[in-house]
Amino acid sequence: MEALGSLIQGFGVVADPMNIVYMFIGITLGVLIGVLPGLGGANGVAILLPLTFGMSPTSAIIMLSCIYWGALFGGAITSVLFNIPGEPWSVATTFDGHPMAQKGHAGEALTTAFTSSFFGAFFAVIVITFLAPVIAAFALQFGPAEFFAVQMLTFCSFVGMGSDSPFKVLCAMMLGFALAAVGIDTVTGELRMTFGSVELLRGFDFLIAVIGLFGIGEILLTMEEGLAFRGKSARISATVVWRTWKQLPKYWVTAMRGSIVGCWMGITPGGATPASFMSYGLAKRFSRNGSKFGTGEMEGVVAPETAAHAAGTSALLPMLTLGIPGSPTAAVLLGGLLIWGLQPGPLLFVEQADFVWGLIASMYLGNIAGLIVVLTTVPLFAAILRIPFSIIAPVIVVICAVGAYTVHNAFFDVVLMLVFGVLGYIFKKLSYPLAPLVLALVLGDMAEGSFRQAMLVSQGDLAIFWSNYLVGGIITLALFMLFWPVISTFIRRKSGTTGGTEAVAAK
């Protein structure tokens, strides 16, 4: 209960009115940054970092981490409304969030997303408060082989998602892997598939692809169907929040699962984006409504949002205790700490207790503040869908272009975004699935890197993946997940039931 005492002290630090002001400024800026695709949490925090030099480190980190919370919340907004993920970790939110909006439930979808985010974050903060030392030690267990195992688990819990042709799934997935490989190879430092072009040096960024495939692709599809976002602007009233809240408790299993997956992925560190995909995949597989995922299920919003926000929050733990950033944004915050003269590491909790507990207390308050801010904006954002298509479409294209540009400050990326848009349109019409493509794009490089690092460690011996209980366990779990459709059918047959209405969603 020592933690509790420290935490109360932390609240004392945060309660300074100026810090509360910084908190709200941070959240608002963060939401704005989250809404603009491309200008992600990492960029946003990096950009605003120099502005905080005049403040005390505690105030500065409160404001910067609130920007981060805000970005985590804000990423969902455009995902739901326009099928454009504002942040990489909200890609999985588009799968059910946007269909909900199309059915006229934009307000419900946004409320669900925000509330789930809050739940995930809160769960993670509690974990950080009480389990920090234990978990920090656990993160040290992760070498290259373990990282690969986790990435494989993410992949295996997600593949096999609904599509009619397995060849198309393979094609899309392989395209993602191939694009992920373009640029410099992290293990040998060699250039792959750049063909002497300067523009290809930076590779294909996940965000560019996603803005194009989802955002621009959606606009083209909408246009084809006759000039209107199908989002029937249902009457948005303050009661929408209340009505949604009444429905949410029944998804508590999914929310808990998402939070646990998120915490784990944030700490090890796997990142918020893989966490959201893994949580979505698991929910689809194990939920009773699994087969309806993708058509606008509330549960399909709960799963990725809890995981993403739990991961985003818990990613700060390895940063503080070990100096390893659990996410790109954490990496920038880490830089900030160093500049302010705070040395992240095992001793930070001892030497800078005020700072650390102030930060943790601000996570509680920041997320509550964040939830209040974003929930009040629900009607506002949902109202955007009422703007006529011929006004909003060019504005979206412009914002997508800005987003694509800001990822790498490269004009070529804007062109790429447009190409991906056309690709997204064609793929959608020929029912090539986009989800495996983006997952392969985001995980491909990481997984290949970890695999090859592991091979360097073991000098080419694959047995390293079963060399201890941790890695062996995760790999086995991954294989189990991969063959789950087969296994569950088998179990069902064994137990004598004939499938019937609850037919297994094998595909």
Added chain:
Amino acid sequence: MKVVKHPRLATAATFATAVLGATALSALPTTAFAWEPTKSVEFVVPAGTGGGADQMARMIQGVIQKNNLMKQPIVVVNKSGGAGAEGFLDIKGSKGEEHKIIITLSNLFTTPLATGVPFSYKDMTPVAMLALDNFVLWVNTASPYQSAKEFIDAVKTAGPNKYKMGGTGSKQEDQIITVGIDATAGTKFTYIPYKGGGDVAAQLVGNHVNSSVNNPIEAVSQWRAGALRPLCVFDDERIPLKEPIAGTQSWNDIPTCKESGLDVTYTMLRGIMMPAGVSKDVVDYYVDLFQKVRETPEWKDFMEKGAFNTTFMTGDDYTKWLASADEQHRKLMTDAGLAKK
């Protein structure tokens, strides 16, 4: 090879000179500089957000803003593609652009050698060396090695590829030091590349690798926590900071590798370059700016925290230093087979 040319930059540059001409006539006495920026200055970082170079650049940006050292804003832009090649090619292609500077790290030398992307320090105007980043040989405190000699002997006795060296990136500074050790001491490490310095330090703490050559700032917290042990520093002289850092030990207590019988020296450039074809007045302005930056307490504090070698160089000295460093990298990388044929 296609070289990117931004038409907007060209126009902006001509416009800037036009404005300059005008102001030179009307408002000369108000300023002590022969040249001053007339619009925001782009500060290119040829590395991703969160890394050492990025931290330093944003730190400089903050110092300049806070102390009002420049009338125009300074804007940090990351161009990390192709191990930094993207950023350097941007500078190379912006000939005559006066509102653009770049912070360099060792990839100024290593990237062209490793990837064959054509650029070199000769394509740019050297402005100033800000500092040299030190490298320290670290092992886990659980390992029995108390000195570099003991450790290197153990690696040698164990035979090739038995000991793993963790480092940042491939064919970059950490790997160059590793092959330097191999060449000097007759060892053969398995080099394992990771994404960032923090990762490497944590991997060493978790015993996934046997040693690392982390920069001081990347590993200092683990040293203070008693998880890592420094064996030697790869500079010509010991780090002059005598304040106790970990227990009773200070940076100054770490012997140089040369002292410990491992004759390898390496430091990494943290310097500023700008596009070719700019006038001396422009370079003088930036040199003056960075001199002011170096005098701020924030900068001094940052240098001390990171145990940097604070050598400052400009002009011919700096150019000479660049030439010899370029030669050193070429030799090390060619000998180790890391250069692209």
Added chain:
Amino acid sequence: MDHETESSAPVVSNRVMEIVVAGLFALFSIIVMMDSARVGAGWASDGPEAGYFPFYVGLIMLVSALAIMGTAIFRQTNADSGTFVEKHQLALVLQVLVPSSVFVALVSFLGIYVAAAIFIAFFMYWVGKYPVQKIVPVAVGVPVALFVAFEIWFLVPLPKGPVEAMLGF
């Protein structure tokens, strides 16, 4: 909006489109494999080489693409010969795509702000048929808001052109 109804003739069938896309996949996969072979696609003593994974990624893609192509060519069911896009649909899609492409091209000459203003104004005028008094606030307001947010608050430089240069940015 007021597209003629007689133009709902099919432009291209699903089947042709399937074959074309699969063909492009196959082509792409061959490029991937060739470049991977260049950097080394084998399994060295210390694990896979740089081109190992991309090579097999390419190979799987090639096989899958050929399978898709084969199915499209040989299986003559009604589902396959459906329409990929009708004429009026294509016209609508191009109504967005062409101006967007022009916008992107303009960005490199005029900078993103001016190009955005022109693009939004044109689109609202051409597709939405809005009067000028409605067009101007949106077409000017959006780029100005972006300019303030990016160039002034966040200090993130976006592509700028001669107009911004004249204003001293």
